[in-house]
Amino acid sequence: MKYARLTKEQFEELHQEFINFLATQSITADEWTNLKANKPDLAEMELDVFSDLIWEGALNKAEYIEHIAPQHMYLFHLDDANMHAIVVNLKNDVDITTQEGYAWLRENLMDENVEFLQADKDYSEDKNLDKFKMIEQGANITKGELYNYFYKLIN
8 A cells, every 4th residue: 555545434425436446346336245244355455455546646636735833834836846835934932723823924924923935845756655745744735725825925
């Protein structure tokens, strides 16, 4: 398994896609029930393969990833060649993961306690794995609203 197995909730959301996946492998509903009961290792393998396919598709489509921590905001635009990062650092004890802290940041973008950094980061040999590792560390795939807002603000 390259990424991580989907959660039970994710499998429930993707129920129809999983049925289609099994159908592409000529596995009927009865055969799937039999597989789970009599060959659980093989059933687990099918769940892992499906999970990887879903992750691969999501990571291929991802254009923006963000990770917001109490004093840092990491915003990434995922180009084909590399990732462009915008980092917002707070030099005070304001926690931007709270409503109050985020409101403070919005109202004080030009405060001396707010620092903006930009950088390009190259991918390793496996760009989707790079993206996935960021998600495992707490980042989320987004539509890029925050990235684009800060990009316009500082450029």
